[in-house]
Amino acid sequence: MKAPGKTVKEILANVPADRLEAFNKLHSVIVKNLPKGFEPAISYGGLGYVIPHKLYPAGYHCKPEEPLPFAGIASQKGSINFYHMGMYADPKLLKWFVGEFPKHSKQKLDMGKSCVRFKKMDDIPYKLIGELMKKMSTKDWIEMYEENYNPKTRKK
Numbered sequence: 001m002k003a004p005g006k007t008v009k010e011i012l013a014n015v016p017a018d019r020l021e022a023f024n025k026l027h028s029v030i031v032k033n034l035p036k037g038f039e040p041a042i043s044y045g046g047l048g049y050v051i052p053h054k055l056y057p058a059g060y061h062c063k064p065e066e067p068l069p070f071a072g073i074a075s076q077k078g079s080i081n082f083y084h085m086g087m088y089a090d091p092k093l094l095k096w097f098v099g100e101f102p103k104h105s106k107q108k109l110d111m112g113k114s115c116v117r118f119k120k121m122d123d124i125p126y127k128l129i130g131e132l133m134k135k136m137s138t139k140d141w142i143e144m145y146e147e148n149y150n151p152k153t154r155k156k
Contacts, residue, residue, distance in 0.1 A: 003047075003075045008040045011047045015075050022121035023080055026073055026129065033130040037138030038070055048072040051138050061149065070141055071133070079110075079117040082129065086136045088114035089144045097132055104128040 003023075005011035015023040027047065031040055034049060041050045043066060050067035053059055060066045072083040087094040101109045104125035110117040118124045136144075 006042065008042065008047060011042075019075050019080055019121060022118075022124055023073065023075055025126060026080065026082065026124060029126045029130045030071065030073070030133055033133035035134060035137045041067055043067065043069045043072055046072055046074045049133075051141065055138060056142055068142070068145060070136075076117075079119045080121065080124070082116045082118065083114050084116075084132060085114050086141060086144070087132075089148050090136070093132075093135060096135075097128075100128055100131075101125065 003011045003014040003016070005014050012024055012027060027040070030049060034040075037051060037055050038049050039052055041048055041052065043050050048067075048069050049071040050069050052067045056068045058064060058068075060068050070085050074081045074083075084097075087097055098109065098111075104127060105123050107118070107120055107123040110119065
């Protein structure tokens with residue numbers, strides 16, 4: 001059920017019809033609220049929001065030819081999934097999001113480590129996602145990434 005495409009535009013056009021409006025609205029909210037330096041791109045074959053190589057030449061340590069991932073959205077079998085690596089890496093940010101979620105959605109929070117699943121398209125908390133996207137700058141994310149995940153730059 002993943003939307004096929006080799007470009008952001010193709011993925012946005014190939015989302016299943018019953019999710020097209022919600023998916024595109026979620027993408028628009030994310031892009032509108034992305035701090036300077038992040039950009040929409042293909043990341044791991046899906047729609048991601050990344051720090052491009054021009055700002056972080058090393059790329060992602062697992063796959064250096066890929067830009068540094070930060071967030072993403074995907075149309076999966078039973079849900080639209082939203083991924084935010086900052087929540088996975090920063091316990092304070094995760095705590096904030098979990099505390100705010102019930103104020104913005106009637107849906108029970110369905111979440112993995114960095115993945116939030118939205119099964120009801122009419123109950124996606126767009127405003128909350130927009131607020132979340134503003135909470136971490138590219139500088140913040142690079143520092144957190146290097147401190148926690150990149151073994152080549154990890155401080156000893």
